[in-house]
Structure formats: C-alpha cells, structure tokens
Amino acid sequence: MAPAASMLRAEAGLGALPRRALAQYLRLLRLYPVLTKAATSFLFTGPLSHYFYLFLERWVPPEVPLAGVLKLLLDRVLFAPAFLLLFFVVMNFLEGRDAAALAARVRSGFWPALQMNWRVWTPVQFINVNYVPLQIWDAVTRQTTLLLPQSLPASRLAD
Numbered sequence: 386m387a388p389a390a391s392m393l394r395a396e397a398g399l400g401a402l403p404r405r406a407l408a409q410y411l412r413l414l415r416l417y418p419v420l421t422k423a424a425t426s427f428l429f430t431g432p433l434s435h436y437f438y439l440f441l442e443r444w445v446p447p448e449v450p451l452a453g454v455l456k457l458l459l460d461r462v463l464f465a466p467a468f469l470l471l472f473f474v475v476m477n478f479l480e481g482r483d484a485a486a487l488a489a490r491v492r493s494g495f496w497p498a499l500q501m502n503w504r505v506w507t508p509v510q511f512i513n514v515n516y517v518p519l520q521i522w523d524a525v526t527r528q529t530t531l532l533l534p535q536s537l538p539a540s541r542l543a544d
Contacts, residue, residue, distance in 0.1 A: 407479035430468075431523055437464050438522045441514075453515040460510050465502050469495065 413421045437460075445455045473495065477487040509529050513522050 403479045404481045407476075410479070430526075433468065433471075434464075434526055435523050438519060442519050453511075456514040457507070457511055460514065461503060461507055465506065466499055469499055469502055 410421070441456050441459060445452050445459065449455065470491070473491055474487065477490065482490075509526070513525050517525050
C-alpha cells in the first residue's frame with residue numbers, strides 16, 4: 386500500500402480524533418484567543434476550581450487562625466500539582482500519545498512546570514484567598530489567566 390494511502394487510513398481511525406480536536410482547539414485559540422480561553426474556563430477549569438474553593442472554605446473556615454495561609458498552602462500543595470497533572474494527561478490524550486509518552490513528559494516537564502506555576506500563581510492566590518470574597522475567586526482566577534503569562538510556557542511542553 387502506498388504511504389499516502391496508509392497515512393489516510395491511520396488518520397481516519399479513532400486515534401486521530403484527539404489530534405483533530407487539539408488542532409481545532411489550537412486553531413480557535415489562534416483566531417479567537419479570549420473567547421476560546423473563556424469557553425475552556427467555563428467548561429473545564431471553572432467547575433474544578435469552583436468546587437475546590439468551596440471545599441477549601443468548608444475545610445478551613447475563616448475563624449481558624451492563619452486561615453489565609455492554610456488555604457494558600459492547601460491550594461499550592463494539593464490543587465496546583467493535581468490540576469497540572471490533569472493538564473498533562475488531557476494534553477497527552479489530545480495529542481494521541483500513549484502512556485509511555487505521558488510518563489516521559491511528566492518526568493521531564495512536571496517539576497519545572499510546577500515551579501513556574503508556583504512562581505506565577507502564588508501571589509495571585511495569596512491575594513485571592515486573603516482579600517477577595519469567596520463568591521468571585523473563580524472570576525479573579527479566570528481573569529488573571531487572560532492577563533498573566535501562562536504558567537506553562539510552550540517550550541516546557543516541547544519534546
């Protein structure tokens with residue numbers, strides 16, 4: 386079979402769906418960056434962070450001494466690594482890669498990405514948990530995502 390024909394057959398398979406979805410998402414991100422990020426935030430990151438923030442507020446009520454510091458530490462030590470790992474898993478799936486590729490990417494890129502995440506997001510989250518009402522924590526986080534440089538530079542994700 387000719388290489389072009391086998392390529393078409395491989396692209397038509399189920400494994401091509403994640404790659405096509407990623408290509409479409411990146412195209413939309415290039416054409417409509419603010420709208421695409423807003424939609425992604427509304428559908429994916431918004432609900433996750435919303436429920437984590439509610440959990441955090443119940444687990445560490447404002448009356449607890451140093452509640453702001455405890456909330457910040459829990460956010461940075463629990464939520465940031467888990468959310469970042471979820472990001473790696475979703476990107477790996479969308480790129481149509483296997484578990485071995487995910488493991489390699491996590492080994493090489495997770496720690497540097499988490500350190501960058503902590504540098505970029507810790508000051509934002511400090512302000513968020515100490516000075517912003519709980520009802521708008523999600524909105525502050527989403528708006529900051531649009532304004533600050535991304536906490537995962539593309540160069541960190543390249544193989």
